[in-house]
Amino acid sequence: MAPESITATAGMNSAQRHEVFVRLRSAxxxxxTELAYATNFQLLIAVILSAQATDKSVNLATGKLFADAPTAQAILALGEDGLAGYINRIGLHQTKARNIIATCRQLLDLHGGEVPPSRAALEALPGVGRKTANVVLNTAFGEATIAVDTHIFRVANRTGLAAGKTPLAVERELLKVVPEEFKLSAHHWLILHGRYVCKARxxxxxxxxxxxxxxWPEKTVDPYAVPER
Structure with missing residues (x-):
């Protein structure tokens, strides 16, 4: 899902940004990631499937898929139609099936069936863009990348943590302003905060x-709070 349009609020200073991550880390x-996987390959497939889909729906599909076809060779053997049967409740499943089959073929032909630890090689795979590559580089290979999805785009702009009109602009700003000690896990903290607390509506x-x-100037109050007398 493309990040929603949002107007950036006034920016935080460096001390405030540091405190943001101190608190998120404390909690x-x-x-x-909430995606279920056992190998780097399975992580890659789950992230491809997660575009315009919830992690819950992806996990429901991949639980059966990875049990039956846990490797690139096994998924390739399913073919597009066979794979589509496992993921047909996920948005854009036909396009994703096509891309995943092509990706499996490319992984086997060029990388011995393994996920390459290179941004260029990842982004050369069908269905893999910058955001997916960032997730894999961070989660699988421990690189301090920040994948900006709709949740992170919203949180960064709304809070004043990092302003930007596009996901790439927000990513670049976050990489500049997030303190080094928090950068490796910043992606996960921000996406979870956006998913469960700093929600869109x-x-x-x-x-x-x-x-x-x-x-953000439009802070909400607890709808169940009893007003003071």
């Missing part, structure tokens, strides 16, 4: 750990 010291500002640091 979740070891953040991780109505953020849960009253239970946000960084609400006092956030520059």
């Amino acid at each position: 979740n010291p070891e953040p991780a 109505r953020p849960d500002c009253w239970r946000c750990a960084i609400a006092d640091l956030c520059a």
Whole structure:
């Protein structure tokens, strides 16, 4: 899903940005992707499938898929129609099936069936763009990349953490302003914060750990709170 249009708020200073990640780390010291996978290859396939789909729907599909076809060779043997049967409840499943089969073929032909640890090689795979490559480089290979999806785009602009009119602009700004000690896990903290707290339609500002640091002027209140008398 393309990031929603959002107007950036006033920017944070470096001390505020540092405190943001201190608090996010305190709440979740070891953040991780919610996609289920056992190998780097399975992570790559899950991330390809996650475009315009929820992690929950991807995990439902890949649970059966990876049990039956856990490797590039096994998925290639399914063919497009066979693969589509496993992922047909995921958005754009036909296009994704086509891309995944082509990616499996390319992995086998050029990389021995393994996922390459190179951005250029990853982005050369069918169905793999910059965001997918960033997720794989970060999660599988431990690179301090930041994959900007709709959640991170929203959180960065709304809070004032990093402004940008495009995902690439936000990515570049985050890489400049996120303190080094937090950069490896920043992607996970921000996406989880956007998914469960700083939600698109109505953020849960009253239970946000960084609400006092956030520059967004339209903060929400707890709808169940009893008003003071």
